[in-house]
Amino acid sequence: MTGDGHPNERAMTPVPRRALVAAFAVMAGWASLSMPARAQAPWPNGPIRFVVPFAPGGTTDIMARLVGERLQVRLGVPVVVENRAGAGATVGSLVVAQAASDGQTIVMSNIASHAISPSLYRNIRYDPVKDFAHIAMVTVNPSVMVANPRFEAQSLQAYIALAKARPGRVDYATSGAGSSNHLIGVRLSLAAGVELNHIPYRGAGPAMTDVIAGVVGVMFDSLPSAASHIRGGSVNALAISSNERNPAFPNVPTFREAGVDIVSYSWFGVSAPAGTPAAIVARLNAEIRAAVAEPAVAQRLEELGGSPRDWTAEQYTAFVAEEFAAWAPVVRASGATVQ
Amino acid sequence: MKLKPDAQALLAGFLFIAFAGAMLWMNMEHPIGTARRMGPGYMPMLAFWILGGVGVAVMIGGLFSGANAIGRFVWRDMALILAAMIVFGLTVERLGFVASITLCVIIASFAEKVYRPVRVAGLIAFLLALCWFLFIWYLDIRIPVFPWSY
């Protein structure tokens, strides 16, 4: 467990250094803490900084930690998750865009940081496509429309009918203005030609509380954060924003089945600063894909409602560029643009 | 009532009014919206108008509440303390926390009347050891120790 001659000895053992904890861990027999020693390659050279542009505990953070933990074992160096939240995930992304392109700093790129926020915020100092070497896609998640069980509309069609009957008096909650879920609401009101009343919250948790309490009837939420509430029966799922039905929730129709042409995914991947050597990108891509394919990780991701994507770095790069271009007009239409 | 100006209250009131005025001016770029759909400028408008009103009340009250001098400011000590923190902030990421703490303590110590280099050196050594133990070894927070740490 010690730093086998590594230049940065402290970082080799970030966790066991807390002697109390480590001693206890050993006593209780958690053997999985040790990091396998690997032959020293020129890369990775010391610990890898894995920046998560959101606060700890959120979906992005969970995804990053799931992947980071496996990456740490595969690469033989610590992968240190660092949360740098702020400004729609752009603060953390900027840190990585400006970091050295030596493969030691990576970011959990996602739909907010690399597709929506760059159109939403006025002073973004990075280009989500040009300033990054996009490495690998981890997973995509659909969003889901949930309703309080006592709400009068218990299907997407009934909801639209209700909105037509009472224009501007039918609400929906989301985790915040400018989130991908808010934009689903905007697209729904455009597609169905109805006026809907957006009630934004500070994060999915408070919004879900008010839906469960019946303050707001309906909410658009990403599947990972809504899954347990759907399973627990505190809310009903009315529609899912994926192409096909989700295997974890086979009874929930897609938006398309319900007659509204909306397909929307939030996605999470890994990116490094532009100029990162191709060899490092290739190695990271291979390791991340292998990590995501591990049964334990794949199962966890699926439980969270995500579907892992086994893509090359080129595929992911092209995808990010597409998403960035596709979201700009929607963001503008939402009126949520920050000046 | 007799006019007995209170310098403290007058300055406090002035600061409230000045702050409220500056923020209200900046708030002009934010849409106010309606009571039903309040814009981003609605609450600031309410808050800063109230603050301005309170500021006026404090100033008027201060004209009669009796002499109350502001007292002396220790500008030099204050500047040194604040400078010590600014230097820490500027250097911690580039030079690591060992160098940053050293600089911070040296600057802050100048606020004492007598500068005792040996005492300060001892304090630096002690603090470096303590901070390394607490922050790096025990809590393992993400802070560079040396310039080459990352």
Added chain:
Amino acid sequence: MELLSNLAFGFGVALTFQNMGACLIGALLGTAIGVLPGIGPVATISLLLPLTFGMPSTTAIIMLAGIYYGAQYGGSTTSILMNLPGEVSSVITALDGYQMARNGEAGPALAVAALGSFFAGSVATLLVAASGPLLTSVALSFGPADYFSLMFLGLIVSAVLSEGSPMKSIGMMVAGVGLGLVGTDVQTGQQRFTFNIPELSDGIGFAPMAMGMFGVAEIIRNLEMPEVRDALKTKITRLWLTKEQFKRVSGPVLRGTALGSIVGILPGGGAALASMGAYTLERRISRNKAMFGKGAIEGVAAPEAANNAAAQTSFIPLLTLGIPANAVMALMVGALIIQGIQPGPRMIEAQPDLFWGLIASMWIGNLMLVVINLPLIGMWVRLLKVPYDLMYPAILVFCAIGVYSLNNNSFDVYVTVVFGFLGYVFSKIGCPPAPMLIGFVLGPMMEEHLRRAMLLSRGDPMVFLQRPISATLLGLALLAVIAMALPSIRRGKDQALAG
């Protein structure tokens, strides 16, 4: 008795060697980060998360919970000794706690904080066990209008928190509300008063602001008068409460516990409102009113009991609904999900060992904390005897590192500097910092709930009077205003008569 058998089951889970160890480590770590200014439970828990991957889920959550309530304990220590509050509830503790330390009563202040917290923690834990699922309805019965009225009541009572001119306090409070509005508007995403600084888009940080206005400003003030600060050292301090002090704190601790337990259930701002409410209540009803703000032991006992009770009951929404009440709880949700457990409404039935084990461990952890902390009081008090020329650079360094570590960003250090300066200026013109901090915390929440309530009521303000909870709270606010105004009106009359 089903409760008893459940609790017995819970203690069976919590009393294993592994879980006791996890609880102890969590409590110790929590105490450490609570004592160190700035470093909060969120940062520590997120750093420890990877470690919990290898643990059984119950063990992991017991440890993380230990960090959380351990930090609540530790937080009062620095507020009392050095006037360095890192969160809202410690701001309240600092009001009278630090004054007690200056009067040479740091020992009793720390002791009452520890004992009051232990008592409150035990009672609240029992409450979670006995009626957690039932109390869930409290969290769900508060709509946006009710929250607005609650925050409004909080703001009104905060105006009486401090000494001195009520007008200046109100001014500071409203200015705090204004500062709280800096950052991204939740409803529209618009940046307000951010000067295009990305770090400001999430608002000004509370800890940098509080540590600047309290801690750093206090250092500058102390440098101003070397004679006074050295004279304080010679005052010797008792370590324990006198019999008379025991008698004085029993009521405040009981009332603080009751208030904290209820308010803690509400997601968002529960703990802050709890300690504020408890302090104000004591200040109103105490026979010892004149001492408040100058070192009243009731002013330490009540808020400490309230915030620790709230810390325990804030687990209720997480455990019964799967909804995190604050950032720490959100992290716990993350930890559980990584463990493969989806926190949700079915958690109690699906994971009984987790639920009952956690509850039992909370009580054990509180006991451990009081056992660890009482002997430490002697050491803390001795810390006050360190010569000030060695003390203040150390405080400054700890503040700087702590604030930096919040976001790994120097920007927060600069924010602390700005508020250190402002805090010093304010102290010169008799403007109390506490109402500003409280306005800062409550203001943005109040705005959010106000706007949401108005959106949902289609612009009808009557909703605040039609909802019974909201109407009651507004009625209380009105009473508070009248109570506040009465003495000054009476004083005005007396002056008029005398003049």
